[in-house]
Amino acid sequence: MKPPAGTITLAGRQVSRVGLGTMRLTGPGTWGDPADVGAAAALLRDAVHEHGITHIDTADSYGPHTVEQLIRSVLHPYPDRLLIATKVGMLRTGPNEWTPHGHPAYLRASVEGSLRRLGVDCLDLCYLHRNDPRVPFLDQVGTLASLQEEGKIAHIGLSKVSTAEIDLAATLVTVAAVQNKLSEAQPNDTRTAEYCETQGIPYVPYAPLGAGALAQDGGASKALRWLLDLGENVAPIPGTSSPAHLGELVGSLS
Structure with a gap:
């Protein structure tokens, strides 16, 4: 299967440049199971086995936990070509409630939970979901670095960060x-x-x-092309809960 928009090297692996974001594979408020679990499962299967998408992005906070469990139930054992990226460092207390939580013990427990739910010994790519302002940034990054040294994380990413934070993290990882x-x-x-x-x-x-605002009236392809044209390092992760919409999106890129 030919990826819909070429490939990119990400976390040491050649994967589809357009990945799949899975935040929408939950209930309202990114809470609980999706209304149609069958459709969510079909979307994941189609993305990987029909459309050539080999970069799946998720987080332990989606559900929380339900999307990681769904990914395992549908795609495990994972194809060698598939990269599954997850994120830790966000506490969920209810629908639409998101609280950065970067205490080292919480990050460590979160990684252990993601390993169990995804059914792997090592996370392909693990992002710090948010910088918790209550905890020194390098303590948060350092916790992921320790887990990397232990063989539980292969590659470390950062989410919602500034260039200064990227530079600071780069002093450790x-x-x-x-x-x-x-x-x-x-x-x-x-x-x-x-x-x-x-x-x-x-x-x-x-x-x-x-x-979803840019997906109206066939605008999704234009919106993604705008991003892809910014640079060869850009790898967007559009999300949807509809297998049919995913097929239309991939078709428009192809």
């Missing part, structure tokens, strides 16, 4: 990817994408379709 919010509707982070390109860091824009 090799930053494998940066995942920030960027779309044609909200183009404020293009400077970070450009900076990552100078540093040889893949930039993974989340909400690339503006939370």
Whole structure:
């Protein structure tokens, strides 16, 4: 299967440049199971086995925990070509409630939980989901670095960070990817994408379709092309809960 928009080297692996974000494979408020678990499962299967998408992005906070469990139930044992990226460092207390929580003990427990739910011994790519301002940033990054040394994380990424935070983290780890919010509707982070390109860091824009606003009237392809044209290091992760919409999206890129 030919990837819909070519490939990129991410976390030491050649994967599809357009990945799949899985935040929408939950209930309302990113809480609990999706209304149609069968459709969510079909979407994951189609993405990997029909459309050539080999980069799946998730987080322990999606559900929480339910999307990681769904990914395992549908795709495990994972194809060698498949990269599953997850994120830790966000506490969920209810629908639409998100609290950065970067205490080292919490991050360590979160990684252990993701390993169990995904059914792996080592996470391919693990992002610090948010910088918790209550905890020194390097303590948070250092916890992931320790887990990497223990063989539980292969590659470390950062999410929603500034260029200064990227530089600071780079004093401790090799930053494998940066995942920030960027779309044609909200183009404020293009400077970070450009900076990552100078540093040889893949930039993974989340909400690339503006939370669906840019997907109306066939605009998804244009929105994704705008991102892809920013630089060869840009690898968007559009999300949807509809297998049919995913097929239309992939078809428009192809």
